[in-house]
Amino acid sequence: MWVRADRERCISGGRCMAATSDVFDQDDDGIVVVLVPRPAPQQQERVRRAAFLCPAQAIQISEEPPPG
Template sequence: MARITVDTGKCIGSAQCVLAAPDVFDQDDDGFVMVLDDNPSGEAETTARTARGICPAQAITVHD
């Protein structure tokens, strides 16, 4: 099972993570990333890894 962390200081609010993995990520009132599930498994883990790859700010880390 992976553990997800985000660097909110790097986040630019593009919402690509939310589009790619809505069960794992959301945006706060200011438009920055929030982690809904920091230990996703199965399909949610796969989509979280996809979100990490497409994050333009490289603000998402997936720890194995």
């Protein structure tokens, strides 16, 4: 699993960080920061939940690494 966040879409809801603070954080403006772009298997269910809970749908999960 690979995870990334669209910082332009983020509305600083903080639900991702509440779901799994070992993968997500927020910067000084409250915008999501991905700490672990390739979560460990034991983190993946919480990452899926974080993506589901995101009100802005700013979290993307894929099985392929992001381009570039």
